[in-house]
Each structure stands twice: as structure tokens, then as C-alpha cells.
Amino acid sequence: MKAQIIDGKAIASQEKAKIRKEAELFNEKYGRQVGLAVIIVGEDPASKIYVSNKIKACEETGIRSFSYRLPESVSDQDVINLIEELNKNEAVDGLLVQVPLPKHLNEQKILSHITVDKDVDGFCATNVGNLLLSRECNKACTPAGIITLIESTGVDICGKRAVVIGRSNTVGKPVALMLLEKNATVTVCHSKSKNLADICKTADILVCAVGKKHIVTADMVKDGAIVIDVGMNRVDGKLYGDVDFDNVSEVASYITPVPGGVGPMTVTMLLNNTVKVAYRGK
Numbered sequence: 001m002k003a004q005i006i007d008g009k010a011i012a013s014q015e016k017a018k019i020r021k022e023a024e025l026f027n028e029k030y031g032r033q034v035g036l037a038v039i040i041v042g043e044d045p046a047s048k049i050y051v052s053n054k055i056k057a058c059e060e061t062g063i064r065s066f067s068y069r070l071p072e073s074v075s076d077q078d079v080i081n082l083i084e085e086l087n088k089n090e091a092v093d094g095l096l097v098q099v100p101l102p103k104h105l106n107e108q109k110i111l112s113h114i115t116v117d118k119d120v121d122g123f124c125a126t127n128v129g130n131l132l133l134s135r136e137c138n139k140a141c142t143p144a145g146i147i148t149l150i151e152s153t154g155v156d157i158c159g160k161r162a163v164v165i166g167r168s169n170t171v172g173k174p175v176a177l178m179l180l181e182k183n184a185t186v187t188v189c190h191s192k193s194k195n196l197a198d199i200c201k202t203a204d205i206l207v208c209a210v211g212k213k214h215i216v217t218a219d220m221v222k223d224g225a226i227v228i229d230v231g232m233n234r235v236d237g238k239l240y241g242d243v244d245f246d247n248v249s250e251v252a253s254y255i256t257p258v259p260g261g262v263g264p265m266t267v268t269m270l271l272n273n274t275v276k277v278a279y280r281g282k
């Protein structure tokens, strides 16, 4: 194997130690804990795991968590009323609604009620717009984690050719903007892209966020590229990334594993955003 593994678990753990110190300092200085409120609606098993991981991570870093579990039967207005209440609550610095919401709820309408400052997911239109305009904002957590992982290699992003596969609002589009902000030359590919393999082969930095097992094969990767795998594909009970890890490792210089790569960074960046919001409010 040629590539060095980018150990997301270890990097997340180092970042969490820094966040813990900042959270402790905040508590000493302002006499209260940094607070994160999490709303979950219904019984989606994956969402329940994600939310319990967020609450556990709050405990590890000295952040106070406020968790609200609402039944599947709630209305848009019920969720919006709770959001409005938490928007006003001064003990709550960050606020998120776990998605996906049950089908009968209007997700975009509900999320739009979270105040811009407390939107620690960085999902709202104003935060996304501010990212586009290179203004200070809450940045989406998975893309911010990807940038931290790339920077952990010591390779300068400036001037590199970056290819992002996937154009989701939560990963593909924001990570492309963040790479552009770091002065990479960025191409975004998607399901309608022609010559995907040829485009990928030009990448010094290749980020794949598609959700299809092993869509990136070794022949698509430039010698010495940094490869970031955002995929989490469960097939027959086993977890696979979007990247054919074993074969791509023979070509790339750095690569993230699945699990243990991008995954642990998302929650860490959420806590980082929450602490930053708390200090910004002072």
C-alpha cells in the first residue's frame, strides 16, 4: 500500500480536546456552559444514532445539550413553535433539527425558522449565501471536516486541481465552495457528467460524496492524489465507502478510510461551530 491513511478518528479526537478547552474557558469567563439544542422528530433509527452521538460528544467536550424528542404526529407549527422558543433561549447557542424529517412535514419551511446565528449546521440560505460571498458564517459540518482532513496532510490546497463528485446541498456544493475559497481550481461532477473517469484523473484532490459503493476505482485516480471518501454505503450489513479503498490506496498519496475518515469529523465540526457561535455572541 502506497497511500497514507488520514485518520479521521484521531484528528477528531485532537480537535475535540481543543474544543473542550475553549468550552471550559467560556464557562469560566461567562458563568455558563456553551449550549446546543437538538430536535429529533419521529423514530428514524439512523437519526436516533446520529443524535445520540451528538449528545455524547457534547458530554465529552463540556457542552450542555438540550434534547427534544417529538412524536411523528407533530405538525409543522409544533416544531416551529419549539424552534422559536429555543431561538430566544439565551442558554442555547446552537440549534439543529435532525433531518430527514417525517414526510408529512415541510423540512425547508421548518429549517428556515432557525435563527441564522444559531444555525450550527450551516444549512440555512443565509449561511450558505455568506459562504458563497466569502463572509464569516456557520459552515456546513461535513464539508468543514473534509477541509480539516485535507489540511492535516500538510499539502497546500492553493492552486491544486480539485474534483468533487456529488452536488448535494449538504456536502458537494459547500465543499466545492470551501475548496474554491482555499484557491483550488474546482470541478463539480454529478450523475449527468460525461467522461467522469477522465475528469477525476486530473484531480490532485478528489472528494467523492455520491452514496454508491466503490464508484471511484483505481484507474480514475491520479498518481499521488489526495482522496476523500464521504460515502457510507451499507451492503449486506457491511459498511463501504464510495471509493474502492484497497486498490485506490495503491495509487493515492493520502486516503480516508470508511469508517474512521470523514464520519467522525462531522460531529466535531458541529461542536466547533457551537463554541464559535457562543463566543461570537459575547
Ligand code: GUN
Pocket: 050, 096, 097, 098, 099, 100, 121, 141, 266
Ligand atoms: N442528518 C444527517 N446528517 C445531518 C446533519 O449533519 N445535520 C442534521 N441536522 N441532520 C442530519
